[in-house]
Amino acid sequence: MHATPRLAVTLAALVACLLVAAHARAADAPAKPNIVIIVADDLGYADVLFNPQHPKEITTPHLDALAKQSVICRQGYVTGHVCSVSRAGIMTGRYQQRCGLYTAGEAGSGLPMTETIFPQFLKPAGYTSMQIGKWHLGPDPQWSPVHRGFDEVFGFLGRGAHDYYKLNDPNDPIYRGLEPVHLDGYLTDIWGDDAAAFIGRSKGKPFFLYLAFNAVHAPLQAPADEIAKFHTGNDDRNTLLAMGKRLDDAIGRVVDQLKATGAWDNTLLFFVSDNGGPLAQTADNTPLRGGKHQDYEGGIRVPFLVCWPAQLKPGESQAVVSTLDFLPTTLAAAGVAPPTDKPLDGINLLPILRGDTPAPARNLFWASGSDEGWWAVRSGDWKLVGDKATIGLFDLGKDVSEASNLSKKMPHKVEQLTALHDAWLADMAPPVRGEGKRYGLPGERPDKPKKPKK
Secondary structure (H helix, E strand, O other), X not given: OOOOHHHHHHHHHHHHHHHHHHHHHHHHOOOOOEEEEEEEOOOOOOOOOOOOOOOOOOOOXXXXXXXXXXXXXXXXXXXXXXXXXXXXXXXXXXXHHHHOOOXXXXXXXXXXXXXXXXXXXXXXXXXXXXXEEEOOOOOOHHHOHHHHOOOEEEEEOOOOOOOOOOOOOOOOOOEEOOEEOOOXXXXXXXXXXXXXXXXXXXXXXXXXXXXXXXXXXXXXXXXXXXXXXXXXXXXXXXXHHHHHHHHHXXXXXXXXXXXXXOOOOOEEEEEEEOOOOOHHHOOOOOOOOOOOOOOOHXXXXXXXXXXXXXXXXXXXXXXXXXXXXXXXXXXXXXOOOOOOOOOOOOOOOHXXXXXXXXXXXXXXXXXXXXXXXXXXXXXXXXXXXXXXXXXXXXXXXXXXXXXXXXXXXXXXXXXXXXHHXXXXXXXXXXXXXXXXXXXXXXEOOOOOOOOOOO
């Protein structure tokens, strides 16, 4: 049976209208944002210009410019006071203790392959992903991010530190994919240049970039002409500041490339340090107490920026936030459903940073096992810190420097916060090395994570 001419015209018009409507909906639908996570290594809390209490010798103009376009999170935390455990928390959006990873040695020996990380969530949504720099979540190619969903990988694997000039060491290789590569130059510059190149070739399609610098981690090395710009009277401090300046320059090139390619407005960018600055290497964590390897604020509260020009108004936030929040925030921005089999420990920050909803009351936890002895819990403005047999209770709303220990004056608050930490710890796996979960608790011998098959 053939349609009449009038019916055919009507059907054609209807089809045309439907096509126009579909195209209009597609045009109106927001493009998926690019996701960039930039991690500095061992950066001091006050060693950035966007800390109002920075020392006069600090020179980080590119980070300062980024901060002026970001939400500066003044109460931003990492999940551990050392490199690898902190990175495990970032990558999974879950407390690393759920995998039995309490210490740098445990996390550096391998994040279990059963854990799902950013590119594995984002690939089905059309994202291309690249990892650049320090991995520190498995010591050899069996643990490479190549096997965890990244389309491109350029970095080193197992050690926390890497020489900035000796780049062809067979005992500490740098890989492109699974192949060791030979390089020349200064390592921080190389990471920044490669990140900019990845952004350039990803133009027009959504991408995820995990740019994990090893700067300003030891060894203290920087170009001589950069060191010569600083005159603190302390050679180590001069070198550290030069390393920070070179890190700042590399980040500036990344931001410039995002703008040059037209990707800037629709890029959700996080910047954070993996832990507090090490005091032994002249880092400045003012006004915080302590530094790396401690659960005082100086070891776990870090420089923390969130930038998305199309969505977030620049400013400051006093919300208590965590690097656990990077993954759930990313999934929400990308329109990807969060997992249900292994729920995330972080929250979606976008409604809070937009000002749509108030910041929720949160409890955050830290634990580094019985041998190291450090543990902490923050609930509201109250924080309880344990360093083996030493207990400190602090009201961070009044005492951010943790100068006044209230534990003896408020034993009931100590009991309350200890019970809170007990309940959290009960849900965590035993430490991989078999020690106790916390100082004074008996150890258990768990099943160690199995290495992935070759």
